[in-house]
Amino acid sequence: MKNLSLFVLLLSFGAILFGCSGNAEKTPQRPNILFIMSDDHAYQAISAYGYGLNKTPNIDRIAEEGAIFNRACVTNSICAPSRAVLLTGKHSFINGKVDNLQPFNWDQDNFPKLMQANGYETAMIGKIHLDGAPQGFDYSMVLRGQGSYYNPEFMLNGSGKWERIEGYCTDIVTERMLDWLKNKRDPNKPFCALYHQKAPHRNWKPAPEYLTLYDDITFEPPVNYFDDYSNRGTAAKTQEMKIDGDARWGHDFKLITDPDGNPTGFEKQLDRFTEKQRADWLAAYSPKNDAFRAAKLKGEDLAKWKFNRYIKDYLRTIKSVDDGVGEVLDYLEEAGLAENTIVVYTSDQGFYLGEHGWFDKRFMYEESFRTPLLVRFPKEIKAGTKIDKLVQNLDFAPTFLDYAGIEIPEEMQGISFRDLVSGKTSEWRDAVYYTYYEYPAEHMVKRHYGIATERYKLIHFYYDVDEWELYDLETDPHEMNNVYDDPAYTEIREDLHKRLVELRASYGDSDENDQKFLNAFLEHRNK
Ligand code: SGN
Numbered sequence: 001m002k003n004l005s006l007f008v009l010l011l012s013f014g015a016i017l018f019g020c021s022g023n024a025e026k027t028p029q030r031p032n033i034l035f036i037m038s039d040d041h042a043y044q045a046i047s048a049y050g051y052g053l054n055k056t057p058n059i060d061r062i063a064e065e066g067a068i069f070n071r072a073c074v075t076n077s078i079c080a081p082s083r084a085v086l087l088t089g090k091h092s093f094i095n096g097k098v099d100n101l102q103p104f105n106w107d108q109d110n111f112p113k114l115m116q117a118n119g120y121e122t123a124m125i126g127k128i129h130l131d132g133a134p135q136g137f138d139y140s141m142v143l144r145g146q147g148s149y150y151n152p153e154f155m156l157n158g159s160g161k162w163e164r165i166e167g168y169c170t171d172i173v174t175e176r177m178l179d180w181l182k183n184k185r186d187p188n189k190p191f192c193a194l195y196h197q198k199a200p201h202r203n204w205k206p207a208p209e210y211l212t213l214y215d216d217i218t219f220e221p222p223v224n225y226f227d228d229y230s231n232r233g234t235a236a237k238t239q240e241m242k243i244d245g246d247a248r249w250g251h252d253f254k255l256i257t258d259p260d261g262n263p264t265g266f267e268k269q270l271d272r273f274t275e276k277q278r279a280d281w282l283a284a285y286s287p288k289n290d291a292f293r294a295a296k297l298k299g300e301d302l303a304k305w306k307f308n309r310y311i312k313d314y315l316r317t318i319k320s321v322d323d324g325v326g327e328v329l330d331y332l333e334e335a336g337l338a339e340n341t342i343v344v345y346t347s348d349q350g351f352y353l354g355e356h357g358w359f360d361k362r363f364m365y366e367e368s369f370r371t372p373l374l375v376r377f378p379k380e381i382k383a384g385t386k387i388d389k390l391v392q393n394l395d396f397a398p399t400f401l402d403y404a405g406i407e408i409p410e411e412m413q414g415i416s417f418r419d420l421v422s423g424k425t426s427e428w429r430d431a432v433y434y435t436y437y438e439y440p441a442e443h444m445v446k447r448h449y450g451i452a453t454e455r456y457k458l459i460h461f462y463y464d465v466d467e468w469e470l471y472d473l474e475t476d477p478h479e480m481n482n483v484y485d486d487p488a489y490t491e492i493r494e495d496l497h498k499r500l501v502e503l504r505a506s507y508g509d510s511d512e513n514d515q516k517f518l519n520a521f522l523e524h525r526n527k
């Protein structure tokens, strides 16, 4: 490591010398990294993935000019744990942040710290969702907890103080990112910037200019919106994340009074707004809400209305995210930074857009297990590249270090996908490991772990059940049919069991870990 730092130092010194003699373009330049992440952005809601729901022309540009990953996935489909994994390059049970409740230990290594120590200028702007002062950043401006869509509070450089900034969160984060790129960073150093949006996280409040976007469209829910959870175990049946059932009249559907005329409490959320924001909001939503109450919908019609209210607000918040990506990409081009900047777009996990009747995430089922991933780096990645391999958020830290020419610490459990995405190699892992811990808690998704290969998934739900599920994604892409006990799958099942045991051991996971984190969770909850 020491030798490498010296090497990097010499390189930078050389760069300065050459720069002075006017030969800057000939010096080997380490690439910049712009790591864009949004929160709960389903791949189904990025037009480059081809689902036809909405248009995200700016995010799509990254894929058109670079690569799209069709089977990128997470190790633990929930916010703060996902962030801990991508920073540390280690599974949740190793970095310790297994659920949204446990504290995160900032003292452990993370990739921004290593980049900073090796001459990179680092910044983090937006949602971090990890308590305490962020470590590894020359500049940080982070949202308080989940952050608010309107007039959010931020903490600057780990000061411990929260400052309210008037405006729409997504736009503020973009403005501040641009301000850092243009005016705040040291232009003589390569940069690594984390530009992390809160949107489209629940409860999906759109920007003032998009409050009526999609008003003239009716969206069809997915084919399994009316899923009855037959042919599966207890976990799918007992979750609490149904659009028609668990989502709330006020908080989620933005009604000020419910169909029976009772106040929903949503009015209180408008107290955070400025007078102008509130007036714009009510002008847009009151007529829609009145029309809904007058229609007195029931049964499937009501369920479809709820889907539409949900998906429209969700997609509206994404419109602002996409606008921001466009502004930042434009700036990189204008400033001559596009060629030497690796741009990554991803989400902290996937999300259900009505599949199985759900919103939210957490399950190892496809829509929340997968996450969008698009990467542009013209120097190494061919435009239009498509990657079907199982890349995980575990791989970000090693990948970024690899691009920066920094040694990857032994303890990191991910693999750099640099050579995979450039086409230098097609060799890659053929199975990934997944864990989920936050139960019993909001949305009631049971604790589970599992293995996924390109075709199959074996999942174990535990704690208050002991159930196994096996899915064949080729014959059952929507995961509606658990074939664990189907004799036709005996051999596959046994093989997956064996591989799961091996994977758990190789990453350092065990039943003892599961018990340890369960105890910590229950203790924390009972405090
Ligand atoms: C909030 C949301 C949940 C969501 C969690 C975790 N409820 O608690 O719906 O699952 O965050 O999300 S809300 O009433 O506050 O909207 S995560 O992305 O932070 O993991």
Ligand code: CA
Residues within 6 Å of the ligand: 039, 040, 078, 079, 201, 348, 349
């Ligand atoms: Ca999230």
